Amino acid sequence: MTRTVGIGHQDFGDLRKNGWFYIDKTNFIKEWWENADSVTLITRPRRFGKTLNMSMLEQFFSVKYAGRGDLFEGLSIWEEEKYRTLQGSYPVISLSFANVKERNYEMTKQRISQILTDLYNKNYFLLETGLLTEEEQKYFRSISMDMAEVSATIAIHKMADFLSRYYGKKVIILLDEYDTPMQEAYVNGFWDDMVSFTRNMFNAAFKTNPYLERAVMTGITRVSKESIFSDLNNLEVVTTTSKKYEDSFGFTEEEVFQALDEFGLPEMKKDVKRWYDGFTFGDKADIYNPWSILNYLDKKRLTTYWANTSSNSLAGKIIREGDGKIKQTFERLLQGEAMEIFLDEQIVYNQLSGNENAIWSLLLASGYLKVVRTEFTEAEGRTKYWLALTNREVKLMFENMIRGWFSERDGNYNDFVKAMLLGDLDAMNEYMNRVTLNIFSCFDTGKSAYGAEPEKFYHGFVLGLMVDLSERYLLTSNRESGFGRYDVMLEPKKENDDAIILEFKVFQPRKEQSLEDTAAAALKQIEEKDYAAVLRAKGIAQERIRKYGVAFQGKEVLIEGM
Template sequence: MSAAIIYDLSLNAKKYGVELTGKGIVLQLRELLEKLAERGKVVILIDEHDKPIIDFLDDRDMVETNRSILKSFYSILKGNDKYIQLLLIIGVTPFSKVSIFSDLNNLDNITLSSHYGGLVGITQSELEENFSREITELQKNKPDILPQIKDWYNGYTWNMKEWVYNPFSLLKFLKDPVFRNYWFTTGTPTFLIQQLKRRAVYDVEGIEMGSLALSTFDTDNPNSGSLLFQTGYLTIKNISSDDQIYELGCPNREVKASLLDGLLSLYREAPWEDSVAIIASIKKALNSCDIKHLVTQLNTLISTIAYDHWKADTESIFNIIVFLTFRLAGVDVFTEVHSARGRSDVLVKTADYIYVLEFKLDGTAAEALHQIKDKGYLKPYLTDPRQKIAVGITFSSKDHEVAEFLTEEQ
């Protein structure tokens, strides 16, 4: 990493006709600042400041080595701030000031500032004013195109006053106007997905966090919610009246699909493309109450689950995979829904049906069905006009498939 920084310093020196005589990061950076300042105060832009840390979260030695190098780098900026007009540091994570930035303690974190809500995205008015020609052309065939674009690519806010589009995805769409998941093609960070799996985090809508947690990142014990927020998978959905509690959720359709696809692929241990047809079939089965076809698709879905999960004596892996798949299918799905006498594994709501699914590993479908009725999982919905279906499913750890299922209308 030291060599990379020295190389970048030499490139900047060459760009401005400065000859560096010092050796090492500290001397070269100080020399570059001093010589450039002879022409006027310096503006410094640092992008992806956290990449040397984030890329090595599973290698503690490398994290500490890079942390030490970065700390020395930023300490020079603090000691030479008289030469600096503006320092703008951009990255995913705002590391604690007691670590990398401990010597640079006069930074102003503007992430949640109400003054900069529209700084890093494209607002609705900017879209309509600057891309009027493209929008007019699109509206010839799709008069309602603007709400669709907004549903797919808008939704980011840091102050609940201004909402912005992801510029990357929006510009990709305007260049080739087909609704696609452009975010996914940029690559979901492996460390993020692994972190969520380790902590069994899969339902990310409605996460609540304090303002301090949103603005910090601990490399030794990263918080899943703040990590999702900082990497752009969650945005602010509501702020408490005292500005202390933030409710988070996915900003738009594109990002939600990216996150769910990544998680489902990891839990299934199969490429996300393998789930596309299954998801479409499951949606059709749920909307038509075709339980037999639903179970057939579930068998395909769980066929790639790792051997260890079949011996864990728990149904949680099935809950998670079913939840992710149903959510991708676009139905209302909830897990571990509490009732007066317990909590159901999976609750699903479609336009015409309400399902409660109970899973058993090496049990019987009758036991699962009895639990639904005995615990009254469907009682809270008795006045709902939709048809209510109880589904008991048992999985075989020997055959790695659905052993049997029973259904009952209630």
Template sequence: MDYLSCADTAEKLRITVRRVQQMCKQGELPGAVKDGRTWLIPVNAVSEDLNAQKKPLPIGVSDFKAATIGYYYVDKTLLIRDFLDTKPMVSLFTRPRRFGKTLNMDMLRVFFEKTEEDTSVYFKDKQIWQCGDFYTRHQGQYPVIFLTFKDVKCLTWEETFQKIRILISLEFMRHSELENSSVLTTYEKEQYHRFASDSATEVDCQMGLQLLSMLLHKHYGKECIIIIDEYDTPIQQGHNCNFYLEIVNFMRNFFSGGLKDNPHLAFGFLTEILRVAKESIFSGMNNLKINSILDESYSEYFGFTKEEVKDILSYYEKAGKYQEICDWYDGYQFGNTEIFNPWSVINYIADKCFPKAFWQSTGSNEIIGEIISTATPETTEDLYKLLCGEKITTYIDTSVIYPEIQNNPYSIYSFLLVAGYLKVAAVYPQNDGNFMCDVAIPNKEIAFVYEKEVLNRTNQNNVSISISQAIFSGDTKKLEFLLEEFMIKSISSMDGVNEGFYHGMMLGLCAVLGNRYRVRSNRESGLGRFDIQLMPLVNGIPGFLFEFKHTNDAHVDLASLAEKALQQIDEKKYDTYLRAAGVNSIIKVGIAFRGKNAVVKRA
């Protein structure tokens, strides 16, 4: 029989060598044989018809069995290897929404859970099965408790508890083997029936993990694995809907019984967006290993790596879209690994590679509104700097909690980072276990979400568009009118106390020009630092330089002050950077502010 190498097969099928290797492992190329560290593929197994029937993309699929059988699956099973190498008693993974947490937790359930079905068939063609007996002997050996709170999004504590109680009841029902167990006592079976019949009280439910793990341990003679997915979803709802104390108190007792000093526990896995250690939910739990987005452990298992994205694009014959997919959905940094947003990548390919902000529709953004409503002028200016493509340096507390967003200005950036709205550009570890970080917006998708959310939340979107049009057309009278109208409607007489306030306001109003200009603030150019520069991203349009002046003195002529601002642009040669970049047409704008009045001059 004639054979082809992986490279020859990849060329014939117009896919990557790595994808061919995966097809060999998964049995998609009949007769392929391992030859040392490579594969040999029968010539008659390689047909272009293989590309005719593509597996569908797993949009919204969080069931591991379904994902591996019927869809294109990105193999993340080495997460199991990395876990078994260290075996922490309880592992907590913090990642943004839609980065594969639920699918990975279901993968762990299918791998470890002891069932009548031989579930090893779902792993024999995966990477974990090539790691040896030390790892595979754990497959199918443990009773597993699995709960996901990702859909517990109710408006009241009463509705929230009712939904949690039903989820607990369903998990008891899933273990129906306990009903006729020969080793459980009559009283233990009565306890089982009380939960399975949805008759448990709130106090009963707080002990649900402890009771079910005890019953399963006794029935199987083996300690349990407990998996809790997105447990902070109802906590965020509690914060948004004023039942925060009730849900935190419930979760504290619920987890304490199941995960703290529980003799019936083998291992525990939890996922969330925000770590809530400060809530004392895990108080005294010294067996908890936290894996945040700043940690190297497990960094490549949530989201897609560069090679995985290249494989997907190659499989669907879209390799030429790699740069566009990088611009829109790359940019995240988990530990030392560059990560793409998986939800957006698969939706982009499914949507015929038309780029748009898929991620914004996957969850509520009330927290963004809360951030904006409580932000100081300094924080607002920094948020707009981020929107304009700049980096800011800030303290990051990886154990930020929801109530702190209102009281601690630094927690805003901590939340935005762990929730997926920012990326880490540089890390400076601190002695308290937290970090100073340079943070920035990761990609075009998030810039779009920022533009929509930040501008809409501050009611600036429509006026920003009008002001940007006046700036672009050089209409100083219209710009004066719009600025004064905006300030009359939007700012307090106490706001305009210094030039910095107006600088931040103008930076936000210029942000809507981000599709045509790179907006820069307070950068070195010539003999000083300009206030705002608009660097054209499109050939043939002018660049802009803004200089602002402010006075509280009613006797100062604003027109003269605006002229001084224009003179400063020339005297300090602020146009040096633009001209060095090849921008010859430059519009210089001087604006003088006093209270809710403005005078605009241009040259």
């Protein structure tokens, strides 16, 4: 009889007590304990079992679960007597910042203060032990949602002190999703305040804390050391490229295939692999996304599970608002190509708007990209990484996101695409002017007609064409430098469709008198550079190749054809 798949359960005890589907990851306990690192930061994409593993750690070590060895019976950790005696033997502070998603600094500080208040309320018995001095009791009672910042930043440190004295042992601290407030701070514009608050809290909890036995922090990203970890020289950072704990988060292919056999779905292994495989941690390839696998086992339907959530907003923001080079690279990724970079896994959030490396590093850490190969270059003294979209699920997620940029803001975009396919030049002009009027701001282009910003719209527009027409056309772009030039070629996949070449140009007042001149220059460039040669070489007749010059002046557009 197959086990029940309980979707969304993150409490280890609930899964074990109810006999719900669970893949044994308790070897993580042994590996972490024997590594003996003081403070461990583990980064993994969202919904990869971080919270469940933290729950597992708490219920293994915490004195509150003393005598609950039944939760671990039959699992790998329970095979060794040494670890049976270790269960339930340490005071544990377990916190999660997963729900700290407020829109400003004051609300964020209040939300974290509320979490700390809950911690103190759960340990209220300490006030009745006679262990605390009057000053300590006064501090204990001062912990509230509205407490002073200085009280909040020292709260974890103080609780570690109190628990350590009461139990006569140093404390294990578990902090899940530590970077959620940092991401919200970046998106909502209160980064500097959040960095100061977090740095002081982490320094007190994890560095200057003589009551700390060990600690684990989890998150999606490795926030730059200069931001919040500047004082933590005792921090062991485990990223997606690290070899430690490489199979402790996510499901291995062997585990997934065993599950498919259990659920009577052995014939689906190839399809499931295409949809949900692709993650690599350390040297361990073929890691699957647990959220998607669990949902597939439950619903028996291949679709976007992990990628189909609102948590994609940051990835969408940095691509949509990124410059032309970012969008060009993303075009190639959507076409199945790999990009190469020198990777820096420290995420500097306040550099995301201008640092291409930081953007790709963030997308890798978040699970949207995978490492397909690496190469150490002696000349640079660094490792070069080749990155690609992780799997079919991620690709479909991005395609749907790009469609949303246009369809949610202006239905005229679809009308423009239809007019272009029909070769209706008048309708193309009418609809394109409406599209640019309503969608320019979507790509954060600003108001300048001659600056760098319009390029963001052009490249975003090309991404839209690529996604909308992928069934009928192979879209490639010339990607030449300069803000007034953007070649786009649509090669038909069906014999009865025409090929299309688009050349984008921004009006240059020093060179041209009108938009008509700009459009004419675009058409002339198509002819002079013979962009149609590659289409003719593939057997497409000249009369089946349509050419359009698209001229821009701010949000005004003129399209001429030949």
